[in-house]
Amino acid sequence: MRSLVLIGHGSHLNGESAVAAYRYAELIRARGLFDEVIEGYWKEEPSLRQVLRTTASTDVTVIPMFISEGYFTETVIPRELGLGHQGPVPPEGIARVIGGRTVRYTLPYGVHPGMADVIVARAREVLPELGPDGPADGIETALIVLGHGTTRNENSSRVIYENAARLRERGLFSEVHALFLDEEPRVTGWADLVRAPRVVIVPFFASEGWHTLETIPEELGLSGVVTPFADTPHGPQQVHYARPVGTHAAVAEVILHLAEEARGAGGPGGDTERGHEAAWQAFLTLARRGARVGELLVTPELGVFEIRNALDEGRPGGDLMTLVTPEGVRDRVRFTDGGEHRPVHTLRSLPRGWRAVLNEADLRRAVHYTYPAVVEETYAHGCHALRPTPWATTARRQTGIYAKVQRAVPEQVERVAERVCAACLRTRLWAGEHLTHSFLDGVPGGMPCAEACTFLVAEVRAEVARKKAASAS
Numbered sequence: 424m425r426s427l428v429l430i431g432h433g434s435h436l437n438g439e440s441a442v443a444a445y446r447y448a449e450l451i452r453a454r455g456l457f458d459e460v461i462e463g464y465w466k467e468e469p470s471l472r473q474v475l476r477t478t479a480s481t482d483v484t485v486i487p488m489f490i491s492e493g494y495f496t497e498t499v500i501p502r503e504l505g506l507g508h509q510g511p512v513p514p515e516g517i518a519r520v521i522g523g524r525t526v527r528y529t530l531p532y533g534v535h536p537g538m539a540d541v542i543v544a545r546a547r548e549v550l551p552e553l554g555p556d557g558p559a560d561g562i563e564t565a566l567i568v569l570g571h572g573t574t575r576n577e578n579s580s581r582v583i584y585e586n587a588a589r590l591r592e593r594g595l596f597s598e599v600h601a602l603f604l605d606e607e608p609r610v611t612g613w614a615d616l617v618r619a620p621r622v623v624i625v626p627f628f629a630s631e632g633w634h635t636l637e638t639i640p641e642e643l644g645l646s647g648v649v650t651p652f653a654d655t656p657h658g659p660q661q662v663h664y665a666r667p668v669g670t671h672a673a674v675a676e677v678i679l680h681l682a683e684e685a686r687g688a689g690g691p692g693g694d695t696e697r698g699h700e701a702a703w704q705a706f707l708t709l710a711r712r713g714a715r716v717g718e719l720l721v722t723p724e725l726g727v728f729e730i731r732n733a734l735d736e737g738r739p740g741g742d743l744m745t746l747v748t749p750e751g752v753r754d755r756v757r758f759t760d761g762g763e764h765r766p767v768h769t770l771r772s773l774p775r776g777w778r779a780v781l782n783e784a785d786l787r788r789a790v791h792y793t794y795p796a797v798v799e800e801t802y803a804h805g806c807h808a809l810r811p812t813p814w815a816t817t818a819r820r821q822t823g824i825y826a827k828v829q830r831a832v833p834e835q836v837e838r839v840a841e842r843v844c845a846a847c848l849r850t851r852l853w854a855g856e857h858l859t860h861s862f863l864d865g866v867p868g869g870m871p872c873a874e875a876c877t878f879l880v881a882e883v884r885a886e887v888a889r890k891k892a893a894s895a896s
């Protein structure tokens with residue numbers, strides 16, 4: 424049995440941030456090479472601290488869904504997963520045994536040599552004449568691999584230079600340049616550099632967004648996929664502007680390569696993780712009788728299960744939108760009725776107006792998406808196997824812009840927690856609260872919170888910054 428975990432950044436504010444990891448997880452799930460593919464996030468749920476507990480096997484491969492190495496892949500993710508490693512990840516990755524699971528952590532997908540193929544695939548989309556040996560129409564064509572670039576992270580530019588070198592060797596293009604948005608050599612100087620009459624620009628970015636949709640086209644004066652420039656230092660030139668590499672379906676192949684390389688010679692994989700399976704069996708025993716889990720009502724019906732918001736109990740099914748897949752449930756519960764993003768799923772804001780009809784296997788996945796890690800953590804709490812992490816420990820672990828939460832005094836933390844956590848179903852074990860009964864023994868809102876979530880950490884940081892600004896003024 425084998426589990427694959429894709430780690431994305433996620434966002435407390437923007438519901439679209441998690442979509443890329445979901446999309447790649449779906450593509451890889453459809454290939455059937457792993458028994459499960461789980462998504463985990465820094466700023467959403469399941470969080471990095473929780474995600475390993477949500478995996479069903481003892482053989483887990485973790486791939487960071489980042490375009491280059493840096494602070495998140497070398498510091499935050501290893502730290503939060505408990506890998507006991509900080510700093511550059513070796514090419515062969517890191518392997519550790521954590522809580523009975525063998526965990527292999529790889530480099531981010533963006534640094535895999537296979538990304539050169541993704542760049543070519545993107546170029547081909549805007550230049551169909553690009554054949555296996557170069558442009559079929561014989562017109563000289565230059566390629567610009569465009570990176571963000573930042574003086575703070577030389578890894579982000581190294582990957583651009585490496586891909587440009589690989590593609591230069593392949594000889595598909597008459598020239599290959601590595602240019603950047605925010606460092607030299609800048610893409611705004613492309614016309615002085617590129618001699619070929621036709622130029623393809625491929626942004627080496629993880630996602631479509633402000634830069635790829637607005638700043639790059641604006642700064643270069645691009646008017647669409649193909650923009651003619653009549654008067655440049657090298658005569659008339661035509662720029663073909665591709666979509667970012669990170670959203671191409673071929674990235675799924677790169678992820679699979681990384682996963683296979685991390686496993687080395689392979690082998691039979693792991694076993695079913697017993698604690699995880701026991702947690703879900705406890706949940707299913709409950710579900711077969713009918714249950715309330717937080718705001719969710721689970722009703723067994725002729726061999727399948729119906730789930731809906733408990734506030735919609737008794738409403739005719741025809742009045743509700745009927746969902747039939749775990750992914751459908753996932754996409755519905757990620758937003759409130761008002762359309763706001765829900766980075767913390769146990770906040771009491773589960774949307775109404777829908778029901779899902781699911782078989783037992785899909786019920787598990789749908790409940791995982793509705794309340795990530797809750798079944799596993801609640802069961803572990805019942806077995807006295809969920810260790811709370813006090814606020815001081817969480818604060819000490821924070822680095823970068825979050826390090827300032829270490830300056831928060833206990834009263835400040837409590838004030839913020841009272842506001843944020845009041846809307847949450849979970850009971851704050853990390854603050855010394857006690858949870859004597861859980862939804863597994865019939866108390867729907869009984870769910871443990873073993874450690875302050877990143878949403879609360881971000882709110883404490885904002886409070887510290889506010890306080891500092893107030894005392895300075």
Ligand code: SF4
Binds near residue numbers: 844874875879
């Ligand atoms: Fe909920 Fe507060 Fe725990 Fe975050 S820290 S999961 S808001 S109880």
